[in-house]
Amino acid sequence: MSSPDAESMQMIEIHNLKKNFGDNEVLKNIHFNVKKSEVVAIIGPSGSGKSTLLRCVNHLEEPTSGEIYVEGVLLNDKSLKGRAFQRHLNQIRTKVGMVFQQFNLFPHMTALENVMEAPVNVLKETKADAEKTARELLDKVGIAEKADSYPGTLSGGQKQRVAIARALAMNPDVMLFDEATSALDPELVGEVLRVMENLAKEGMTMLVVTHEMGFADRVADRVVFMADGYIVEEGTPAELFRNPKNERTQKFLADVAHADV
Amino acid sequence: MLDWGTIVHYFPFLLKATLLTLKISLISLLFGFLFGLVAALLKLSPNGLLRLIGGFYVWIIRSTPLLVQLFLIYFGLPQLGIDLGPFMSGVLALALNTGAYNAETIRGGIISVPSGQLEAARSLGMGPALAMRRIVLPQAIRVAIPALGNNFVILIKDTSLVSTITLVELTLTAQRLIGSTYKPFEMYLMAAFLYAILTTTTSVLLGKLETRIAVERR
Numbered sequence: 337m338s339s340p341d342a343e344s345m346q347m348i349e350i351h352n353l354k355k356n357f358g359d360n361e362v363l364k365n366i367h368f369n370v371k372k373s374e375v376v377a378i379i380g381p382s383g384s385g386k387s388t389l390l391r392c393v394n395h396l397e398e399p400t401s402g403e404i405y406v407e408g409v410l411l412n413d414k415s416l417k418g419r420a421f422q423r424h425l426n427q428i429r430t431k432v433g434m435v436f437q438q439f440n441l442f443p444h445m446t447a448l449e450n451v452m453e454a455p456v457n458v459l460k461e462t463k464a465d466a467e468k469t470a471r472e473l474l475d476k477v478g479i480a481e482k483a484d485s486y487p488g489t490l491s492g493g494q495k496q497r498v499a500i501a502r503a504l505a506m507n508p509d510v511m512l513f514d515e516a517t518s519a520l521d522p523e524l525v526g527e528v529l530r531v532m533e534n535l536a537k538e539g540m541t542m543l544v545v546t547h548e549m550g551f552a553d554r555v556a557d558r559v560v561f562m563a564d565g566y567i568v569e570e571g572t573p574a575e576l577f578r579n580p581k582n583e584r585t586q587k588f589l590a591d592v593a594h595a596d597v
Numbered sequence: 598m599l600d601w602g603t604i605v606h607y608f609p610f611l612l613k614a615t616l617l618t619l620k621i622s623l624i625s626l627l628f629g630f631l632f633g634l635v636a637a638l639l640k641l642s643p644n645g646l647l648r649l650i651g652g653f654y655v656w657i658i659r660s661t662p663l664l665v666q667l668f669l670i671y672f673g674l675p676q677l678g679i680d681l682g683p684f685m686s687g688v689l690a691l692a693l694n695t696g697a698y699n700a701e702t703i704r705g706g707i708i709s710v711p712s713g714q715l716e717a718a719r720s721l722g723m724g725p726a727l728a729m730r731r732i733v734l735p736q737a738i739r740v741a742i743p744a745l746g747n748n749f750v751i752l753i754k755d756t757s758l759v760s761t762i763t764l765v766e767l768t769l770t771a772q773r774l775i776g777s778t779y780k781p782f783e784m785y786l787m788a789a790f791l792y793a794i795l796t797t798t799t800s801v802l803l804g805k806l807e808t809r810i811a812v813e814r815r
């Protein structure tokens with residue numbers, strides 16, 4: 337099935353997305369698109385549904401209702417069942433990279449093995465090819481020298497950069513970042529943000545849940561403010577940060593500004 | 598006191614019988630691990646029927662004595678036309694028994710792996726089976742190794758029960774030698790000593806393995 341707007345080069349399209357956890361309505365009727373090469377920052381108070389929205393985009397959470405299209409392909413395609421649906425999901429997920437707040441590196445593998453794992457076992461690349469790419473990617477995120485280290489020996493910033501390299505190794509078309517720097521010591525935040533900023537400059541499509549307002553302001557093409565399961569307001573960083581229309585956005589930004597001082 | 602002449606003379610016979618005990622232990626260990634792994638995966642399956650099968654196996658084994666399980670296989674099955682003989686019966690009973698305990702151990706190990714590991718694997722396009730095999734199980738088994746080792750030590754000691762179905766392993770050898778020497782104290786003392794050697798060596802080797810895994814992950 338292809339999407340209504342397949343012509344317009346949308347990377348991600350979300351229509352009428354709802355997600356409940358039991359009685360708790362976490363996402364309430366979300367409409368939302370991401371264009372190719374666009375960098376979208378999602379901000380909002382804790383519990384507003386940012387992570388849930390992001391996790392719906394690669395089906396780590398199953399939407400209660402609504403449609404999500406990734407590159408024009410319906411993600412939650414109800415006509416597919418069982419193994420066929422798993423294959424469908426796996427195929428889409430190879431094109432959607434995800435970076436988690438808690439890194440989720442595989443602790444029983446070295447940094448290099450972490451990066452090679454999915455290319456070898458999912459994309460069936462040869463070990464030699466996968467290793468070559470993996471070393472290039474580790475170099476790109478600035479930790480070539482840690483290739484043979486186990487995650488347990490790495491700092492948070494190094495772990496997160498390995499995790500980014502691991503996602504990039506699948507050659508994804510879009511990257512999802514869920515508070516990639518929130519678990520880091522303050523002095524390690526910069527090194528990860530720089531890697532993300534470089535990716536954005538290279539034209540990677542990115543959906544970034546973040547509390548780093550400076551980063552959102554500098555790097556994002558568009559900022560989305562969420563509260564209580566709704567997208568309350570969206571616009572360019574200039575519009576949203578310097579001229580917010582909605583009262584809740586104004587209050588949130590004021591609170592964040594105070595917290596920063 | 599101790600008759601050292603008897604001990605020196607008969608020790609080699611018991612040592613040789615220890616080899617059979619070791620063989621029974623190792624084969625039961627291997628199959629017990631496989632049974633445990635399969636049962637753990639069944640118990641965690643999304644399919645209700647498979648969960649039921651895994652649960653039934655673990656429940657029936659853990660709620661009945663090993664000796665009864667052994668007799669059921671060795672004396673009971675031939676009545677249905679399935680005669681496995683003493684060695685196969687012994688190994689099967691021991692493997693099924695230790696397998697049920699391994700199942701709970703491995704299941705605990707799998708559950709202890711943080712959900713983020715599976716999510717990371719799935720987000721990379723790995724299917725459920727691949728993610729289980731490559732990402733979750735290796736971590737689960739590492740966590741489970743101390744408890745699995747404990748199960749193995751228990752298994753080694755439980756092999757003495759197969760002496761009741763004519764397998765001439767360490768315990769039955771000791772019993773037979775008592776029949777001709779009338780020296781039960783010396784014979785059982787030697788048997789106990791040899792069991793202790795087996796179990797202690799196992800524990801030490803497992804301890805080494807644990808340290809190596811810990812070092813590898815540093």
Ligand SMILES: Nc1ncnc2c1ncn2[C@@H]1O[C@H](COP(=O)(O)OP(=O)(O)OP(=O)(O)O)[C@@H](O)[C@H]1O
Nearest residue numbers: 357360362380381382383384385386387388389515
């Ligand atoms: N697996 C789950 N089961 C039940 N409730 C959940 C689950 N995941 C999230 N929620 C609930 O959904 C709501 C939104 O959570 P979500 O994690 O999406 O918020 P968030 O905007 O990412 O917050 P934060 O900034 O704290 O990360 C919260 O009320 C949370 O308690």
Ligand SMILES: [Mg+2]
Nearest residue numbers: 386387388515
């Ligand atoms: Mg969140």
